[in-house]
Amino acid sequence: xxxxxxxxxxxxxxxxxxxxxxxxxxxxxxxxxxxxxxxxxxxxxxxxxxxxxxxxxxxxxxxxxxxxxxxxxxxxxxxxxxxxxxxxxxxxxxxxxxxxxxxxxxxxxxxxxxxxxxxxxxxxxxxxxxxxxxxxxxxxxxxxxxxxxxxxxxxxxxxxxxxxxxxxxxxxxxxxxxxxxxxxxxxxxxxxxxxxxxxxxxxxxxxxxxxxxxxxxxxxxxxxxxxxxxxxxxxxxxxxxxxxxxxxxxxxxxxxxxxxxxxxxxxxxxxxxxxxxxxxxxxxxxxxxxxxxx
Numbered sequence: 001x002x003x004x005x006x007x008x009x010x011x012x013x014x015x016x017x018x019x020x021x022x023x024x025x026x027x028x029x030x031x032x033x034x035x036x037x038x039x040x041x042x043x044x045x046x047x048x049x050x051x052x053x054x055x056x057x058x059x060x061x062x063x064x065x066x067x068x069x070x071x072x073x074x075x076x077x078x079x080x081x082x083x084x085x086x087x088x089x090x091x092x093x094x095x096x097x098x099x100x101x102x103x104x105x106x107x108x109x110x111x112x113x114x115x116x117x118x119x120x121x122x123x124x125x126x127x128x129x130x131x132x133x134x135x136x137x138x139x140x141x142x143x144x145x146x147x148x149x150x151x152x153x154x155x156x157x158x159x160x161x162x163x164x165x166x167x168x169x170x171x172x173x174x175x176x177x178x179x180x181x182x183x184x185x186x187x188x189x190x191x192x193x194x195x196x197x198x199x200x201x202x203x204x205x206x207x208x209x210x211x212x213x214x215x216x217x218x219x220x221x222x223x224x225x226x227x228x229x230x231x232x233x234x235x236x237x238x239x240x241x242x243x244x245x246x247x248x249x250x251x252x253x254x255x256x257x258x259x260x261x262x263x264x265x266x267x268x269x270x271x272x273x274x275x276x277x278x279x280x281x282x283x284x285x286x287x288x289x290x291x292x293x294x
Contacts, residue, residue: 050270057264064260078264085251085261088268091244096272098160098233098243099226102167106222107215110173115203117174118181119189129178136171140231148235162236163243167226173218180214181207220280224273244269 056064060075082088117129147166156162184207192202208215230245237246248269251261 053263053270054267056260057267059260061258061260064258064263078260079268081258081261082251082265082268086247086265087241088244088247088265091241091247092269092272094160094242095227095244095269098163099223101164102226103219103223105164105168106170106173107219109169110177110218111203111208111215113174114177114181115207117178118184119199132171132174136175144232144235147232151236157236158238158242159236160242163229163233166232167229170222173222176218177211177214180211184210216280220276223276227273 055069055071057078058074058076059066059071059078060073061077061081063071064078113132117125143166151157151162151165154162154165156165188206188210189202192206197205228245233243233246234249237243239246241247244265248262248265251258251265
């Protein structure tokens with residue numbers, strides 16, 4: 001048996017200086033403080049346009065172009081004018097219906113397509129996926145005219161269906177869900193097959209329940225994207241009272257722009273999105289947290 005004899009500390013050796021021990025801690029605290037300052041600055045920079053929108057909406061109509069950062073005296077006259085001028089409630093219902101149908105259809109197509117890409121190997125798989133990604137990279141202005149001619153030939157101009165049909169599939173949704181499908185444990189699918197479950201049953205009984213955060217996050221993003229769409233609905237819809245995004249432009253005219261009413265209508269249009277995100281933000285955070293986990 002061998003014994004190791006440790007040298008005792010020398011009598012004259014001094015303990016490490018407190019400054020040397022706490023130096024890394026000071027650096028860590030400094031980095032955290034700098035990070036918080038940067039995050040606060042970015043948050044203020046992001047929130048300020050929203051604050052200015054509501055501040056302009058709450059000013060009196062004659063003070064809409066005032067440069068004061070605080071709206072005073074407060075007034076709801078712009079909101080009353082909006083509800084008296086355009087059918088805001090019916091436009092909100094139409095916009096919600098359109099965005100909901102678009103988000104659900106895109107989510108359904110993305111779920112099926114990503115499931116096929118992740119589960120099976122077939123000839124041309126990578127090429128087909130690259131075509132999906134490539135369609136996402138193509139600017140909307142390139143496909144705008146062909147889509148408009150197609151909708152016109154189908155007789156769907158000036159209808160909500162004309163807005164929805166070209167947006168039934170989202171290449172971004174396919175790409176995002178495919179990454180989650182690739183990270184899904186293969187053992188669960190093998191166990192489902194051993195239990196006699198087919199591919200369709202495995203999708204709805206195994207994969208979908210375990211991917212609820214990712215599906216909810218993608219659904220929220222698709223809904224917000226459809227809700228904020230302006231260019232395509234403005235081309236298809238001739239009736240300015242169909243969707244809230246089209247109705248807002250009625251306050252912009254050649255004789256003058258009513259900025260107070262514009263900001264009030266835009267603020268009302270933002271409220272449903274704020275509420276949806278506040279109640280469902282946990283799913284969005286969970287989706288991004290779990291996206292890197294195997």
